[in-house]
Amino acid sequence: MDAIILQILNGLDKGSAYALIALGLTLIFGTLGVVNFAHGAIFMLGAFCAVTLSKIFSISYQTVDETQTDFLGNPLKVDTPYVEYWFGPEMGAALIDWSVPLAILFSIPVMIAVGVIMERGLIKHFYRRPHADQILVTFGLAIVLQEVIKYYFGANPIPTPAPDMFRGSYDFSPLLGFDPNSVIYPVWRLIYFAFSALIIGAVFAFLQFTTFGMVVRAGMADRETVGLLGINIDKRFTIMFGIAAAVAGLAGVMYAPINAPNYHMGMDFLVLSFVVVVVGGMGSLPGAVAAGFLLGILESFASTTWATTTIPGINQIIIYLVAIIILLTRPRGLMGKKGVMEE
Amino acid sequence: MSKSNFTRRGLLKTSAAAGAGLALPTYLSAASHSGYTNAPSGSTVTLGFNVPQTGPYAEEGLDELRAQELAVEHLNGEGDGGMLNTFSSKALKGNGILGKKVTFVTGDTQTKSDAARASAKSMIEKDGAIMINGGSSSGVAVAVQGLCQDAGVIFMAGLTHSNDTTGKDKKANGFRHFFNGYMSAAALAPVLKNAYGSERRAYHLTADYTWGWTQQESIAAATEAIGWETVNNVLTPLASTDFSSYIAPVLNSGADVLVLNHYGGNMVNSLSNAIEFDLLSKQVNGKNFEIVVPLYSELMAAGAGDNVKGVIGSMNWNWQLQDEGSKAFTKSFGEKYGRPPSNSAHTCYVQTLLYADACERAGTFNPCGVVEALEDFDFDGMGNGPTTYRGADHQCFKDVLVMKGKENPTNQYDTLEIVEVTPRAQVEYAPDHPMFAGGDLGKCNPGA
Numbered sequence: 001m002d003a004i005i006l007q008i009l010n011g012l013d014k015g016s017a018y019a020l021i022a023l024g025l026t027l028i029f030g031t032l033g034v035v036n037f038a039h040g041a042i043f044m045l046g047a048f049c050a051v052t053l054s055k056i057f058s059i060s061y062q063t064v065d066e067t068q069t070d071f072l073g074n075p076l077k078v079d080t081p082y083v084e085y086w087f088g089p090e091m092g093a094a095l096i097d098w099s100v101p102l103a104i105l106f107s108i109p110v111m112i113a114v115g116v117i118m119e120r121g122l123i124k125h126f127y128r129r130p131h132a133d134q135i136l137v138t139f140g141l142a143i144v145l146q147e148v149i150k151y152y153f154g155a156n157p158i159p160t161p162a163p164d165m166f167r168g169s170y171d172f173s174p175l176l177g178f179d180p181n182s183v184i185y186p187v188w189r190l191i192y193f194a195f196s197a198l199i200i201g202a203v204f205a206f207l208q209f210t211t212f213g214m215v216v217r218a219g220m221a222d223r224e225t226v227g228l229l230g231i232n233i234d235k236r237f238t239i240m241f242g243i244a245a246a247v248a249g250l251a252g253v254m255y256a257p258i259n260a261p262n263y264h265m266g267m268d269f270l271v272l273s274f275v276v277v278v279v280g281g282m283g284s285l286p287g288a289v290a291a292g293f294l295l296g297i298l299e300s301f302a303s304t305t306w307a308t309t310t311i312p313g314i315n316q317i318i319i320y321l322v323a324i325i326i327l328l329t330r331p332r333g334l335m336g337k338k339g340v341m342e343e
Numbered sequence: 344m345s346k347s348n349f350t351r352r353g354l355l356k357t358s359a360a361a362g363a364g365l366a367l368p369t370y371l372s373a374a375s376h377s378g379y380t381n382a383p384s385g386s387t388v389t390l391g392f393n394v395p396q397t398g399p400y401a402e403e404g405l406d407e408l409r410a411q412e413l414a415v416e417h418l419n420g421e422g423d424g425g426m427l428n429t430f431s432s433k434a435l436k437g438n439g440i441l442g443k444k445v446t447f448v449t450g451d452t453q454t455k456s457d458a459a460r461a462s463a464k465s466m467i468e469k470d471g472a473i474m475i476n477g478g479s480s481s482g483v484a485v486a487v488q489g490l491c492q493d494a495g496v497i498f499m500a501g502l503t504h505s506n507d508t509t510g511k512d513k514k515a516n517g518f519r520h521f522f523n524g525y526m527s528a529a530a531l532a533p534v535l536k537n538a539y540g541s542e543r544r545a546y547h548l549t550a551d552y553t554w555g556w557t558q559q560e561s562i563a564a565a566t567e568a569i570g571w572e573t574v575n576n577v578l579t580p581l582a583s584t585d586f587s588s589y590i591a592p593v594l595n596s597g598a599d600v601l602v603l604n605h606y607g608g609n610m611v612n613s614l615s616n617a618i619e620f621d622l623l624s625k626q627v628n629g630k631n632f633e634i635v636v637p638l639y640s641e642l643m644a645a646g647a648g649d650n651v652k653g654v655i656g657s658m659n660w661n662w663q664l665q666d667e668g669s670k671a672f673t674k675s676f677g678e679k680y681g682r683p684p685s686n687s688a689h690t691c692y693v694q695t696l697l698y699a700d701a702c703e704r705a706g707t708f709n710p711c712g713v714v715e716a717l718e719d720f721d722f723d724g725m726g727n728g729p730t731t732y733r734g735a736d737h738q739c740f741k742d743v744l745v746m747k748g749k750e751n752p753t754n755q756y757d758t759l760e761i762v763e764v765t766p767r768a769q770v771e772y773a774p775d776h777p778m779f780a781g782g783d784l785g786k787c788n789p790g791a
Contacts, residue, residue, distance in 0.1 A: 003595040010591045071662065071756050072677045155397040157608055159646065169621040181626070184594070186619035189587070259584050259612060260646075268584060303588035305596050308577050315588065316580060 002182040005172070007300045013189045015296025016196035020251035021273040022280065022288035023200060024244035030220045030283045031237045034123055034138070035131050040270030041142040042245045045114060046252025047261035048149055049107035051158050054099040057083050057092075097163045103253045108246055115245025119238050142266060150263040157260035162188040166257075192254050199250060200289055203243070207285075216240055220283075275323050281336020291334055295319050379709045380495035380790030381471045388443040388708065390415070390695065391450065391472030393463050393487060394501065398454030400479035400607040402642045403687040407477050407501055408449060409680050410688035414695035417675070418445045425675035426696060429668040429724035434703035441702055452478055454581075454607075456486035463487045467494050473708055474499060474698055477691055479607065481505030481554035482581075488517035495790015497710050499694035502687040504606075504638055506557035509738035510779035515787040516710055518717055518737045520697065521690045522770070524558035525778055527637045527657040528565035530743040530765035534655060539600065539633050541570035546598035548589050548613060550605050551578040558604045561778060562637050566602075574598040579605070579613075586613040590620050599627040602635045610636060611646035618650040639746050641685045644758035651748030651758060658744040660686045660726050663761055669726040683756050693725045697732075711787040728767065735774035736784060743770050 021043050028036045060079035068076035084092030095102070122141065126134045161167070170190060172183040207213035219226045219233040226233045252261075259265070276295055280287030301307065302318035326334065383389070392411045395404035416422045420437035427435055439445050448470040450462025459478060466472040474497040478484045484503035491498035492514040500508055500519040504527070509519050535543075545566055549555040555578070563573045574596055579589055590613070593601055601622060605613045617623075617634055625632040636643075639656030662673040662683040672692060676684040684692070698713065701720070705712035718734035727741035745763040752758055772779070 003592070006591050006594060010588055014585070014588065068753075070754065071683045072674060076754065150397075155401045157611070157646070159611075159648065161648075167619075169619065181621075181624075182594075184621050184625075186587075186621075189619070258587075260608075262584075262608075265584065268582075300588050300591070303577075303592060305575050305577075305592045308592075309575065312578070 002173070002176075002178050003304065005176065005183050006185070007304060008297060009183075009185045009190075009193075010303075011297025011300035012193050012293060013296070014299060015293035016193045017251055017255055017269065017292075018273055018276045018296055019289045019292025020196050020199060021248055021269055022276040022292050023203060023285060024248040024251075025273060025277050026280070026283060026285050026288040027203070027240055027244040027247070029277070030285065031216060031240045032119070032123070032127065034126065035134050036123070037135050037138040037270065038118065038142040038145065039138075039244075039248055040266030040268075040273065041145040042111065042114065042118075042248040042266070043252040043255075043269055044149065044261070044263065044266030045145065046107055046111060046249030047160075047256045047265060048153065048252075049110055049249060050100045050103040050160050050253045050256040051153065051261050053103040053106050054096070054160050057081065057096045057099050061085070100160060100162055100253065100257055103256075104250060107249050107253050111246040111249030112242035114249070115242035116238055118245070119241040123241070124238075142270070146263050146266065153263065155263065157262040159260045160256040162191075162257035166191060188257050192258065195254050196251070199247060203247060204285070206243075212236065212239075272319060275319055279323050279326050279333055281333030283337055284333065284335040287333055287335030294334075295322065298322055378789060379711075381467065381473045383443055383471075383473060383708060386443055387446045388440055389470055389472050390445060390447045390698075391463065391466035391470065391475045392447055392477050392691075393450040393452055393459060393466065393475050394477040394691075395454040395479050395483070396449075396451040398452075400454045400502075402646065403479040403502055403607055403640060403685065404452070404454075404477070406642060406685045406688040407479065407691040410676065410684060410692035411447065411476060411695055413676055413679060414692045415445045415447055418696070418699050422679070423671075423675050426668050426672050426693070426725055429671050430696060430700070431723040432700050432704065434700050435696065440699045441706070441708065445699070448472055452480070452483050452487075454480050454483065456482050459483040459487050460490050463490055464494070467491075467496055472496065474713075476694055476698065477501040478503060479687060480552075481508055481557075482552045484508050484519075485512045485553060488512065488514050492516045492785070492788055495710060495788045497698060497713050499691075499698050501691045501694070503554070504558065505554040506561065506778050507553050507782075509736045510557070511782035512553075513736050513782050513784050515714060515737075515785045518694070518697075518732060518739075520694045520732075520739045522657075522659045522741070522743050523738065524554070524561040524637070525772055525776070526743050526770040527558070528561035529770040529772075530657050530745050530763075531562065531635070531637060531655070532565035532569050533769075534745045534763055535566065535571075535635065536569040538655060540630070543571040543600050543630070543633075544574045544598045544628065545571050545600040545602050545635075546574045546593050546596050547576040547602045547604055548586065548593075549576055549578050550609060551580055554606070555604045557778065558637055559602075562602060562604070562635075564778075571600070579609070581609065583609065584612055586616040587619070589613070590616045590622070593617075593622065594620065594625070597627070599630050600633045600635060602637065604637060606638055606640075607643060608646070610643050614647045614650050614654070623653070639759065640687060641683070641756070641759060642687075644748060645755065652750050654748045655762065656746055658686050658746050658759075660689045661744055661746065661759065661761060662689075664726060664744075664764075666724075666726060666728070668724045672726065689726060696725075697722075710789050714787040730767075733774070736779065740767055740771055742767050 025039045060081045065076045065078045070076045083095050166187045169184040169186050173180050276291045280291030303315040394407045417425045448466050452459035463475050476499040479502040481503040484500045488498045498517040506524050549559040622632050634654050636656035639658045644651045701713045701716035705716040717732050720732045723729045730741040743765045746759045747762045749760045
């Protein structure tokens with residue numbers, strides 16, 4: 001039982017990342033009808049927002065400590081971050097330690113701006129073009145963004161740790177009546193799951209309970225009629241593109257401590273996220289979220305010792321296997337609307 | 344009477360075209376040179392440094408490149424000479440190789456066999472590289488070694504630890520200075536027995552390619568020989584970045600040791616994930632849970648940060664060694680780059696000098712002369728004590744280091760400490776050992 005709980009937790013954690021990226025993808029597809037292959041790159045840009053803030057906080061000046069020696073026996077050069085000089089050692093160290101959570105604030109305006117510029121500058125010119133053209137141009141954009149990041153940050157992963165207080169694991173065993181240490185889970189991954197749930201809830205609430213959201217939903221259902229009512233639906237959709245970019249960006253920021261960001265992390269997630277969107281049903285926001293968590297949990301269970309020894313490699317193919325089965329039995333996906341992508 | 348269109352101009356054109364056509368297939372085999380591929384005809388000789396500059400082993404590759412550039416400086420008589428001063432062979436004079444100034448070209452293997460072969464081929468065909476040195480990843484090494492054998496150039500394999508490189512995939516034109524999975528296991532097993540006892544249950548996570556397979560086979564055999572049980576072995580794709588779904592099952596497997604047959608960025612991630620799950624604070628079967636990293640590097644240790652504390656592994660070489668060769672190289676590298684060299688940097692540096700020295704001693708760049716000069720060559724002063732390049736499989740035999748993540752590092756480079764220098768005799772094996780069986784060294788190919 002404890003193993004099952006552990007795999008469910010692991011699946012929820014993986015599913016959180018899939019669900020957040022798929023949610024953004026579906027928002028863009030539902031509002032603008034664009035299949036955005038650059039969405040993984042936006043997730044990657046979010047992670048590099050965390051890297052950037054961490055690097056800014058770590059900019060240092062050098063002093064020589066004559067009392068210590070380096071590996072060659074020369075006096076040791078000591079790097080002291082400017083934030084420690086300006087704000088004092090304790091406050092400076094805390095800023096560096098908390099750079100990932102602080103990057104959430106930093107990334108929201110940056111990612112909205114990236115989304116809006118991307119949509120206005122490039123993607124709007126492809127609204128009336130076939131999906132194949134949209135895929136090509138957005139995939140090209142993803143490669144450009146990836147190469148820009150590689151140029152400025154290098155090819156290697158950049159460790160970006162979570163604050164000290166969130167490292168280590170939490171032991172659920174006493175809560176569940178198990179032996180101590182039988183169900184433990186990394187604290188930051190739990191925070192990642194909670195954060196994802198919060199963001200997903202906020203997006204749904206925004207669409208459901210605000211006038212802006214109501215108009216956007218109406219626009220998703222019938223764009224022309226909403227336009228004829230004198231509402232500038234294009235402007236609202238552009239803002240939604242920015243919000244979708246911010247959602248993926250926040251997913252990237254919070255993911256940075258889980259795996260050190262690197263320039264191709266967006267591509268690693270993109271394909272799986274598209275599978276999630278298709279399984280959930282193109283254009284269905286609840287479908288994207290449900291499929292994200294479902295496939296995350298399935299992938300996690302397929303990695304158990306029993307599964308990998310019974311069917312070697314099952315953990316690598318399970319997502320695609322399930323996608324094939326679902327699409328064969330229900331071509332529009334779990335919660336997809338009839339007609340979407342079927343013309 | 345038939346009329347012929349045969350003219351003198353036509354004959355000249357046809358001859359020229361036929362000559363060019365015949366010459367094309369021999370471009371790689373350098374028929375126009377002196378009997379071997381890319382024989383240098385001017386005042387310079389070009390070496391090809393093929394390393395991963397992107398991908399999961401990029402950090403290692405970039406350090407290899409730094410070391411190779413330093414080796415070229417020393418060969419050309421620039422800088423402080425580094426290990427030229429401590430190398431037991433005194434054939435190299437700091438005036439290049441055989442009087443020719445050394446130049447180099449570089450390629451990015453991307454840690455992918457196809458890309459590595461393409462970049463090596465380009466360096467041989469377009470840049471005239473006479474040897475290829477470097478690489479991280481045994482998959483890449485095996486692929487490039489095969490290419491170099493066919494092309495008729497020498498391949499000095501860089502960081503490759505698979506038994507297969509000098510086992511079933513060995514080639515006459517290929518040489519390996521680095522140690523291998525068998526040697527790691529032979530060095531580690533006694534230390535693991537002392538540290539963790541002889542009744543342990545080990546769970547292996549293994550990179551799914553030639554290196555991972557042979558590393559796992561070696562460490563499983565060696566630990567089973569000291570009484571350990573292998574609970575499970577799960578293969579993980581080289582492209583994996585998050586190992587949490589592989590780590591979570593370990594918790595409930597009954598294992599009390601996790602063996603990470605991972606390297607580079609993969610090891611950094613899998614070890615970090617294992618620490619995230621607090622494996623090291625667990626007690627299983629009444630024993631403290633332990634993690635073993637059979638193949639260590641300083642760069643991985645730096646990437647994994649505090650997570651390596653107390654974790655045992657093996658290394659080919661470490662900058663903390665106090666022999667004259669190691670001190671000379673560390674000083675030279677440290678002054679140029681402001682950081683100590685990694686063991687992958689060391690092996691590529693040493694191999695560049697060994698290749699150059701073999702050319703000098705053979706008096707030729709002809710690969711067959713170089714092969715002859717390197718086979719069963721005994722040397723010292725390069726950092727691992729007396730060393731032999733065994734002729735039977737072109738594997739170097741030397742001391743192996745067992746390392747441990749340092750509990751209280753004093754600076755950013757003080758991540759690992761040497762637990763034991765395992766004597767060479769303890770890690771030696773016969774050329775026909777079952778883990779190295781099959782394959783054929785074949786004969787050297789000069790390419791002509």
